Amino acid sequence: MSTPLPSQREGVRLLQPEVLAGLANLELIARAAVEGSLIGLHRSPLFGFSQEFAEYRSYTEGDDPRFIDWNVYARSDRTYIKRFLGETNSHLMLLIDSSASMGYGTTPVTKLRYAQILAASLAYIASRQHDAVGMMVFDEEVRSYRPPSGRNKLHGLLHTIDAITSSRKTDMEKPFSRFREHIAKRGMVAVISDFYCDPKALIEGVKPLAFQGQDVILFQILDPRELRPDLSEAAVLEDMETGQTVEVSPAFMQRDYPERIKAHIRSLQEAAAGIGADHVLLETTVSLDVPLRNYLLFRQRRR
Amino acid sequence: MNFLAPLFLAGLGAVALPVWLHLLQTQTPERQPFSSAMLLRMSEQRIHLRRRLRYLLLMALRIALFALLALAFSQPLWQRSSTPAAAGENKEHLIVIDTSLSMGQGDRMVRAVAEASTVIAGLGAGDTARLVTAGESVDVLATSAPATATVPDSRSRLTTALDGVKAGAGRLDYGVLAAGMSELAGAGTEPVVIHFISDFEASGLPSQFGALIPRALPNRTQELKLHPLNEATAPNWAVDYLRRTPQGLDVGVRGHHTAASDITVTIGLNGAREVKQTRQVPANGLGEYSFALPDVAFATGDNRIVASLQSVDGLAADDRRYLVVPNVPAIPVPLLTTRTDAPLVRYLSTAFATAARQYRVEPDSLAAFDARTLERSSWVVADDLGAISPQLATALTDYITKGGSLFAAVGERSLALETLPVTGQRVAKGDATAREGQPFNVGRIDSTHPLLAATDGWRGVSVTRLLPLEVAADDRVLIAMEDGRPLLIERKVGEGRIVMLATSLDNTWNDLPVHPVFVSFIAETARYLSGEQTLSRQQVAGASLPLSVTGGASGQVVDPQGQTVLSLADTRRAQDVRLRQMGFYQVYTPGKETLVAVNADARESDLEPMTAEQIARWQEAAVVAPQQAVAAAESQVAPPPVELWRYLLILLVLVVLAESLLGNRYLTGHLHDLEPDAGRASS
Numbered sequence: 001m002s003t004p005l006p007s008q009r010e011g012v013r014l015l016q017p018e019v020l021a022g023l024a025n026l027e028l029i030a031r032a033a034v035e036g037s038l039i040g041l042h043r044s045p046l047f048g049f050s051q052e053f054a055e056y057r058s059y060t061e062g063d064d065p066r067f068i069d070w071n072v073y074a075r076s077d078r079t080y081i082k083r084f085l086g087e088t089n090s091h092l093m094l095l096i097d098s099s100a101s102m103g104y105g106t107t108p109v110t111k112l113r114y115a116q117i118l119a120a121s122l123a124y125i126a127s128r129q130h131d132a133v134g135m136m137v138f139d140e141e142v143r144s145y146r147p148p149s150g151r152n153k154l155h156g157l158l159h160t161i162d163a164i165t166s167s168r169k170t171d172m173e174k175p176f177s178r179f180r181e182h183i184a185k186r187g188m189v190a191v192i193s194d195f196y197c198d199p200k201a202l203i204e205g206v207k208p209l210a211f212q213g214q215d216v217i218l219f220q221i222l223d224p225r226e227l228r229p230d231l232s233e234a235a236v237l238e239d240m241e242t243g244q245t246v247e248v249s250p251a252f253m254q255r256d257y258p259e260r261i262k263a264h265i266r267s268l269q270e271a272a273a274g275i276g277a278d279h280v281l282l283e284t285t286v287s288l289d290v291p292l293r294n295y296l297l298f299r300q301r302r303r
Numbered sequence: 304m305n306f307l308a309p310l311f312l313a314g315l316g317a318v319a320l321p322v323w324l325h326l327l328q329t330q331t332p333e334r335q336p337f338s339s340a341m342l343l344r345m346s347e348q349r350i351h352l353r354r355r356l357r358y359l360l361l362m363a364l365r366i367a368l369f370a371l372l373a374l375a376f377s378q379p380l381w382q383r384s385s386t387p388a389a390a391g392e393n394k395e396h397l398i399v400i401d402t403s404l405s406m407g408q409g410d411r412m413v414r415a416v417a418e419a420s421t422v423i424a425g426l427g428a429g430d431t432a433r434l435v436t437a438g439e440s441v442d443v444l445a446t447s448a449p450a451t452a453t454v455p456d457s458r459s460r461l462t463t464a465l466d467g468v469k470a471g472a473g474r475l476d477y478g479v480l481a482a483g484m485s486e487l488a489g490a491g492t493e494p495v496v497i498h499f500i501s502d503f504e505a506s507g508l509p510s511q512f513g514a515l516i517p518r519a520l521p522n523r524t525q526e527l528k529l530h531p532l533n534e535a536t537a538p539n540w541a542v543d544y545l546r547r548t549p550q551g552l553d554v555g556v557r558g559h560h561t562a563a564s565d566i567t568v569t570i571g572l573n574g575a576r577e578v579k580q581t582r583q584v585p586a587n588g589l590g591e592y593s594f595a596l597p598d599v600a601f602a603t604g605d606n607r608i609v610a611s612l613q614s615v616d617g618l619a620a621d622d623r624r625y626l627v628v629p630n631v632p633a634i635p636v637p638l639l640t641t642r643t644d645a646p647l648v649r650y651l652s653t654a655f656a657t658a659a660r661q662y663r664v665e666p667d668s669l670a671a672f673d674a675r676t677l678e679r680s681s682w683v684v685a686d687d688l689g690a691i692s693p694q695l696a697t698a699l700t701d702y703i704t705k706g707g708s709l710f711a712a713v714g715e716r717s718l719a720l721e722t723l724p725v726t727g728q729r730v731a732k733g734d735a736t737a738r739e740g741q742p743f744n745v746g747r748i749d750s751t752h753p754l755l756a757a758t759d760g761w762r763g764v765s766v767t768r769l770l771p772l773e774v775a776a777d778d779r780v781l782i783a784m785e786d787g788r789p790l791l792i793e794r795k796v797g798e799g800r801i802v803m804l805a806t807s808l809d810n811t812w813n814d815l816p817v818h819p820v821f822v823s824f825i826a827e828t829a830r831y832l833s834g835e836q837t838l839s840r841q842q843v844a845g846a847s848l849p850l851s852v853t854g855g856a857s858g859q860v861v862d863p864q865g866q867t868v869l870s871l872a873d874t875r876r877a878q879d880v881r882l883r884q885m886g887f888y889q890v891y892t893p894g895k896e897t898l899v900a901v902n903a904d905a906r907e908s909d910l911e912p913m914t915a916e917q918i919a920r921w922q923e924a925a926v927v928a929p930q931q932a933v934a935a936a937e938s939q940v941a942p943p944p945v946e947l948w949r950y951l952l953i954l955l956v957l958v959v960l961a962e963s964l965l966g967n968r969y970l971t972g973h974l975h976d977l978e979p980d981a982g983r984a985s986s
Contacts, residue, residue: 104338111338196339226338235333239340246343260342 056080090187091132091148093214094119095179096164097193099139100240103166104194106225107284112166114221114284115192118291119161122190125292127154132187135160138175139168147182169241172197176205186213190295195220195268196241203271216277217298219291220268224283227261229253305944307378314373321365325358354969361969364962371958375951380944393429394494397487398422398461399480400468401501402438404844404907407470408502408537408618415500416465418530422498423447423461433487434461437499439473439845439883441483472620472885473845474904475501478509485518485525492523500530503913506906515921529922531912536560541621541908542568543589545610547628551596554610554624556582557589559909564615568592571609573602601630605840605898607887621908625886625900627840633663636829637676639685639695641716643668647686647809650816651825658826662833674698682708682832686808688724689717696724704797708832711801712808713770723772726794726801731771733788742767742813746785752793754802754831755781760820766790768812770805802828842901847879848890858892863901 059068059079069082096119102112109117123133134148135157143164146157170193183189189209195202195218206216231253238245248257265281272279280294306312337343398419406412419434426432426447434444445464447457480499488495497517501507509515517525543555554568567581584590608626616622638651643666651664664684674695677683683699685691688711691699703709709725722729737743742765750756761782771788774780781802782791792803806812815821842848848860860868863886882888882901890897913921 101338104336194338196341223338235335237337237340237343238334240336240338242340244340245334246340248343252343257342264342 056082091134091185092122092126092188092190093148093179093183094122094133094135094161095175095189095191095193096135096137096161097139097170097191097195098137098143098164098166099168099170099193099196100166101170101194101196102221104223104226104240105284106223109284110166111194111221111223111284112164114282115219116161116164117288118219118221118282119190119192120158121288121292122295123154123157123161125295133157136175136179137164139166140171140174141168142175142178145178145182148185148187170197172202172205176209180208180212183209183212183214187215188298189214189216190219191216192219192221194222194226199264199267199271202268203275206272206277207275210275210277215298216272216275217295218268218272218277218279219282220265220279221282221284222261224285227258227283229257305380307380309377311373311376311378314376315370317369317373318366321362321369325362357965357969361962361965364958364965368955368958368962371951371955375948375955379947379951381947393427393431394496395488396422396426396430396432397435397484397495397497398432399435399437399441399484399497399499401475401499402436402468402471402473403475403504403507404438404470404472404620404903405502405504405618405910406438407620408539408616408910411502411532412468412470414532415502416468418500418532419465419468419498420462422500422530423458423465426458431493432458432461434464434468435487436468436471437475437480437483438471440881441480441487443487444468470620471844471883472901472903473883474843474907475504475507476509477501477503477507478511478514481515481517481527484527488517488523488525494524494526497525497527498530499527501532502910503529503531503918504907504909505911505913505917506909508913508917512920512924516924527922529918531918536912537617537910538562539616539618539621539908539910540564540566540584540612541618541903541905542610542612542624543905543908545608545624545626545902547608547626548593550593551600552594552608552610552626554580554592554594555589556584556592556612557905557908558584558587560587560911561616562586563588566590566612566615568610568612570594570596571607571611572596572600573607574609576600598630601628603630605629607898607900618908618910620885621903621905623885624902627887627898627900629840631661633661634833635665635680636662637672637680637683638664638666639669639672639683639691640666641669641687641690645686645809647816650809650821651684654822654825655829658822659829662829669695674702677702677707680707681834682710682829684808685709685711685725687712687714687716688726688803689713689715689720691724693724699725700796703799703801706798708799708834709801710804710828710832712804712806714807714811717770726796726803728775728778728792728794728803729773731773733771735768735770737767737769743769743784743786743788745782745790746787747780747783749779749781752779752781754793754824754827757827758820758823760818764813764815764818764820766806766813766815768806772803772805800832802832840897840899842882842888842899843904844882844885844901845904846882846901848882848888848899849879858890861889861891863887 056069056072057080059065059081063081067081068079072078072080072082096115098112102115103110105111105113119135123135126133132148133154134146136145137143137160144160146153146160149157172193179189191206206218209216231248231250234247234249236245236247269279269281278294278298280291282291400415400419402412406415423432423434432447434446436442436444444467445460447459447461484497488497517527519525538561539559540561541557541559543557544553545555546553552570554570556566556568558564561584563586564584565581566584567579570578570580572578578594578596580592580594582590582592606628608628609623610626611623613622633655636655638648640647645666648664648666655662655664669690669692672695677698683702685699699707699709703725711725713723717723717730718735720730744766745761745764748755748761755761766784769784769788769790772792774789774792775794777794778789779793780789780791781793783789788805790805792805794801794803806815808816810816815824858869860880862868863884868880868888880888880890882899885901885903888899888901890899
């Protein structure tokens with residue numbers, strides 16, 4: 001096992017959610033997350049920027065004259081268009097769950113804040129790859145919607161992400177239905193949520209997207225205490241969305257509940273796999289390079 | 304429910320302990336926000352509810368444990384009450400006719416009988432009735448029962464008995480009557496209606512109005528119906544008192560609601576000699592008459608004195624008053640002394656003349672006293688025991704052993720002795736003389752002794768010299784000084800007894816003779832040591848004459864009409880005799896004949912009736928009585944109360960067992976909850 005270089009370690013430390021959360025500007029956060037993530041990836045042959053050269057193609061009418069390689073024209077007196085790897089004309093749609101349950105957090109970073117950072121990072125990295133990025137914030141309704149747009153709209157997008165607050169319940173069906181109405185072009189869809197919903201119902205909502213040709217990746221964000229509750233005595237737990245209270249014993253929370261959440265995650269994974277979607281489980285303490293790496297892998301596979 | 308030790312009920316406060324501990328342990332857990340309850344098992348809530356119920360049951364058991372413990376220690380008693388029978392239509396009627404002295408005025412009794420007849424006529428077919436007279440005593444004259452197939456209607460018994468009802472000589476206190484009615488009603492279940500027919504004399508009212516309400520019965524309701532004769536206040540003269548004076552006789556005549564009148568009083572002496580005197584008796588006042596009768600006018604023995612006045616009113620029964628004047632020579636009591644002219648002789652003579660006239664002091668010089676004469680006296684007095692010679696001491700000891708009594712004191716001659724003659728009491732060492740200005744004071748008095756029961760004032764007696772006597776085991780210290788040394792001791796010797804005064808009998812060592820208590824003390828000593836039992840020669844009509852005082856149950860009593868009161872059987876077993884008539888009763892007991900004068904209670908002579916308001920108030924309260932009777936039934940002594948502490952202890956043991964089992968299960972479950980691994984292993 002190779003020891004990470006100091007620069008790598010520094011990068012990973014910078015990608016810790018609590019470190020990123022300490023930064024005030026979400027754009028800065030996203031940049032730090034992406035740059036830090038890519039520092040450790042520059043030697044990988046699997047990853048690259050969309051600015052990397054791919055091939056030359058003869059200029060045809062209708063092509064943008066800005067992309068003509070004038071050096072080649074000077075040498076060969078022919079007009080060629082220089083093409084890059086990232087030029088796939090894809091777009092990324094970020095679907096961010098802003099329900100009340102996303103406000104839960106036992107660490108300095110709540111699930112929503114983690115989702116915001118993740119979304120901002122994904123938007124930033126997509127814009128670096130010249131992908132159009134759009135977003136939809138939803139709970140039981142669509143709270144806000146920004147159609148996919150180019151790099152010049154990144155600032156506004158990040159501002160919108162930064163302004164998300166958690167409230168109300170979750171209902172996947174209606175937002176996904178609305179989303180399908182707006183999106184016709186094939187692209188990538190990243191759903192960021194804790195997915196406290198019926199996996200079957202979720203998949204029913206996502207399945208049309210997959211059939212539509214969208215590549216769907218589900219980022220499930222959970223707090224560590226949701227996966228490993230630490231309850232020393234009986235407590236009354238209040239559902240942040242519904243207000244429902246359930247008195248639970250430590251034995252249940254330490255013995256039975258982890259099994260239940262694992263089963264829930266498992267069923268989500270199986271359901272996602274069934275429709276060709278990716279499922280990425282993220283704890284709010286997990287470094288941002290993991291989801292970003294997953295995203296890049298996902299994008300790589302897609303291309 | 305009653306408690307024998309209600310103070311232990313304070314222990315009920317201990318139930319606060321388990322409640323407090325419960326509150327500490329079961330404080331509602333703080334609500335914690337959680338992202339979603341979707342995956343939380345709802346059955347967990349039911350488990351907690353079940354566990355909470357189990358803990359509530361545990362707490363209830365613990366509360367019950369403390370409560371039962373406190374209740375058991377307070378020893379509750381459960382008064383069982385028999386279920387009162389449902390009131391039926393049939394009732395029992397008590398027809399009570401007032402036969403007190405005042406009912407003899409005018410035609411009151413005739414109208415009372417007529418009223419009773421009306422009540423009897425109005426009785427229901429299924430009703431029972433009893434005819435009762437209430438005067439000097441409460442007597443049932445006749446009882447009637449409803450007619451049956453075999454027994455004809457016995458109501459005629461009541462009307463027949465009515466013919467014999469007459470006014471008596473006694474006094475009726477309505478409070479005593481109300482109390483007696485409950486006793487008379489006795490057992491039974493049907494409601495009781497008490498008809499009271501009376502002139503409702505105001506003097507018959509008890510001091511407290513509540514005493515007029517019949518005591519509640521456990522199983523039956525009572526209703527009191529008053530039948531006033533609507534009497535107006537009638538004027539009445541009565542002989543108020545008749546008493547012996549050194550000069551003769553004094554008579555008082557009192558007028559009740561009368562105008563000033565000249566009233567003539569006649570004194571009859573032994574049925575022969577009559578003396579008359581006329582004076583004006585003021586309106587509503589008292590006229591006093593004095594008859595000079597020298598001692599020689601009285602015959603030897605008991606004299607019958609009758610004072611009577613002219614019958615000028617409607618009530619003749621209180622116009623005569625009777626008095627017994629005994630005229631017997633005083634019994635000599637030997638006073639063994641060294642000085643027959645000592646002041647003590649005068650003190651004792653005065654005391655006897657004042658309070659015990661049947662005795663007189665006979666001073667005898669110790670030097671010249673013939674011990675053989677002791678047998679003539681039932682008791683003797685010795686003023687200084689230390690002065691008695693050994694021969695006389697021996698004679699006195701024999702005399703006492705055979706049943707004689709000695710009242711002895713000490714004096715100068717006793718001071719030098721170590722042992723007193725006759726009594727043999729040792730003289731203890733110690734100061735006999737009090738320091739100047741600090742006399743010995745009386746500390747403890749045995750007021751239960753007959754010698755001291757009627758005497759009062761010993762606390763004021765100052766003793767300057769006190770012979771310190773040692774008390775033997777059989778001695779009874781009647782009076783002790785503040786320092787515990789005995790002042791008056793009683794000792795039984797053989798058949799007789801000695802009363803010993805540890806100081807002088809005159810005023811040389813103390814100031815006893817100048818205190819009023821000296822007279823009563825000497826009188827009681829005389830009665831006690833002589834064995835005389837007093838029988839009051841003056842009695843009130845309706846009182847009971849205790850035959851035991853006159854020498855035992857065996858004997859006979861002859862009433863003023865010359866009729867024997869006691870049956871042959873009663874002559875040997877009757878303990879007392881009710882004095883129903885006014886006049887002279889002759890009481891014959893073995894070897895003794897006593898004459899007793901019986902007079903009416905002077906309060907019966909005031910014929911003023913109760914006001915209409917008072918009667919109405921009594922009637923209203925008596926109507927309420929049935930409800931009170933049912934309410935108070937539980938407090939009445941009916942069946943014996945049940946002691947509940949045994950059952951409580953059994954219950955306590957069961958509760959402890961249940962608490963242990965439940966507590967153990969609860970604790971096990973609690974640990975199970977806290978130890979998931981253990982829970983998994985078990986599952």
